[in-house]
Amino acid sequence: SPDQRWEMRVGEAGDGARIVQLIDRTGNYAAERMRVDFVANASHELRTPLASILGYVETLSEEAGEDPGIRARFLKVMFDEARRMQRLVEDLISLSRIEAEKYRTPAETIDLAMLAEDIRDELARGGSERARDVSLTIQTEGALVAGDRAQLSQLLHNLIGNAMKYGRPGTPVRVTLGRDGERMLRLAIEDQGDGIAPEHIPRLTERFYRVDAGRSRSLGGTGLGLAIVKHIVERHRGRLDIQSRVGVGTTVAVVMPRAQTAVIKG
Numbered sequence: 001s002p003d004q005r006w007e008m009r010v011g012e013a014g015d016g017a018r019i020v021q022l023i024d025r026t027g028n029y030a031a032e033r034m035r036v037d038f039v040a041n042a043s044h045e046l047r048t049p050l051a052s053i054l055g056y057v058e059t060l061s062e063e064a065g066e067d068p069g070i071r072a073r074f075l076k077v078m079f080d081e082a083r084r085m086q087r088l089v090e091d092l093i094s095l096s097r098i099e100a101e102k103y104r105t106p107a108e109t110i111d112l113a114m115l116a117e118d119i120r121d122e123l124a125r126g127g128s129e130r131a132r133d134v135s136l137t138i139q140t141e142g143a144l145v146a147g148d149r150a151q152l153s154q155l156l157h158n159l160i161g162n163a164m165k166y167g168r169p170g171t172p173v174r175v176t177l178g179r180d181g182e183r184m185l186r187l188a189i190e191d192q193g194d195g196i197a198p199e200h201i202p203r204l205t206e207r208f209y210r211v212d213a214g215r216s217r218s219l220g221g222t223g224l225g226l227a228i229v230k231h232i233v234e235r236h237r238g239r240l241d242i243q244s245r246v247g248v249g250t251t252v253a254v255v256m257p258r259a260q261t262a263v264i265k266g
């Protein structure tokens with residue numbers, strides 16, 4: 001295939017015969033390609049708002065800047081663009097931290113039910129209209145996982161955030177925590193909204209992959225949320241299960257192993 005990459009090495013055996021070695025480098029090539037694409041995408045995502053801010057600064061420093069109406073409007077745009085850059089940089093930092101910790105098994109014992117309740121309450125206190133549509137149902141006792149609290153909190157924020165963004169305003173966002181067999185927990189986030197066509201689903205956890213980039217940007221998305229979720233799920237030895245129907249809604253479920261023993265902290 002055109003993506004196949006081979007390295008050929010020619011050597012000599014002791015008796016003068018030639019040895020030709022073919023090494024399959026396809027994996028390295030794909031990894032390298034992804035790294036290059038990632039840097040290019042991240043730079044592009046940062047360049048756009050930066051160019052816009054510079055443009056507005058320039059205009060403000062000219063005559064137009066003396067009109068208070070224009071000033072206020074431009075400052076608002078500059079603020080929004082700067083916030084976009086901030087979100088992106090924060091997601092990039094999260095992603096690289098999570099990747100750096102990939103092989104370190106998370107050691108804290110986390111009660112997922114309590115964590116989900118905390119996040120629900122935090123959202124409610126935030127006071128946004130959409131936060132009122134979020135409900136939490138806990139169907140199991142002892143929802144303990146060996147985990148990293150900050151990462152699991154980020155996972156919940158990203159998934160509930162997506163459900164709030166891509167679900168229709170006013171429709172419920174249901175968060176359910178239950179069992180999946182004896183050994184696993186299942187945390188599901190269900191929305192009623194855009195849905196996702198099946199061909200996109202396998203690619204959603206790629207960095208910067210978006211079904212509709214314009215829509216994602218206008219909702220404040222960075223395109224990194226699910227890439228971050230995927231890494232967090234892998235670090236917790238879990239899996240991600242995305243079920244969706246276009247125009248109906250989406251359920252994103254995280255299935256991960258329950259902690260075998262509870263660590264009691266004194």
Ligand code: ADP
Nearest residue numbers: 162166210211212216221222223224225226250
């Ligand atoms: P974004 O910041 O763009 O939301 P994500 O990595 O969180 O980035 O998600 C990638 C893409 O997956 C989104 O741009 C969107 O197209 C799609 N997506 C994610 N969650 C949902 C959902 N609950 N409903 C519909 N589409 C979704």
